Amino acid sequence: MAKYLYKLMAYKDEYEVARLLTKPEFERQALGMWASPESISYNLHPPLLRNFGVHKKMKLGSWFRTPLLFLKRLKGLRGTPLDIFGYAAHRRLERSMIQWYRELMEQVIANLTPDSLPLALEIAALPDQIRGYEKIKEQNIAKVKQAAAEKLEALKAGLQAGVNAIR
Numbered sequence: 001m002a003k004y005l006y007k008l009m010a011y012k013d014e015y016e017v018a019r020l021l022t023k024p025e026f027e028r029q030a031l032g033m034w035a036s037p038e039s040i041s042y043n044l045h046p047p048l049l050r051n052f053g054v055h056k057k058m059k060l061g062s063w064f065r066t067p068l069l070f071l072k073r074l075k076g077l078r079g080t081p082l083d084i085f086g087y088a089a090h091r092r093l094e095r096s097m098i099q100w101y102r103e104l105m106e107q108v109i110a111n112l113t114p115d116s117l118p119l120a121l122e123i124a125a126l127p128d129q130i131r132g133y134e135k136i137k138e139q140n141i142a143k144v145k146q147a148a149a150e151k152l153e154a155l156k157a158g159l160q161a162g163v164n165a166i167r
Helices: 002-009 012-022 023-030 064-079 087-111 117-124 133-167
Strands: 042-045 058-060
Touching: 002 087, 012 064, 042 064, 087 117, 087 133, 117 133
Parallel strands: none
Antiparallel strands: 042 058
């Protein structure tokens, strides 16, 4: 459960992308790929620009490292009212998954029996199926939530069947 809760909590938002792109190890690796690179550029698709009709990645030159460093330092805004990226529906969905999973696991634990352990482990591992970016990720979240609801009902039904058998 801890592994999959961590997976849900470690989503890559704009602050995390900025941190990863400005890591010294990443820059050394990128520069080391060629004998004498002229410059580094970043191919990014800023989510805010999608609202203005930009639907392709943009090539941003080495000058963009400065805004990335600035953005990296703003990670303390994550989840606060000042987090302009956090207002996007996709970011709200990603953050809501954390509480959803916690509540799901509480229900699984409340209905756990030795016989239901394999199904409980399947339910706990469902976040591993959440992959992709934006729309693809949102589709995977919908599939995972549906599977979780079905498996949780089966888990509860198994518990009820066991209770009925005891009576």
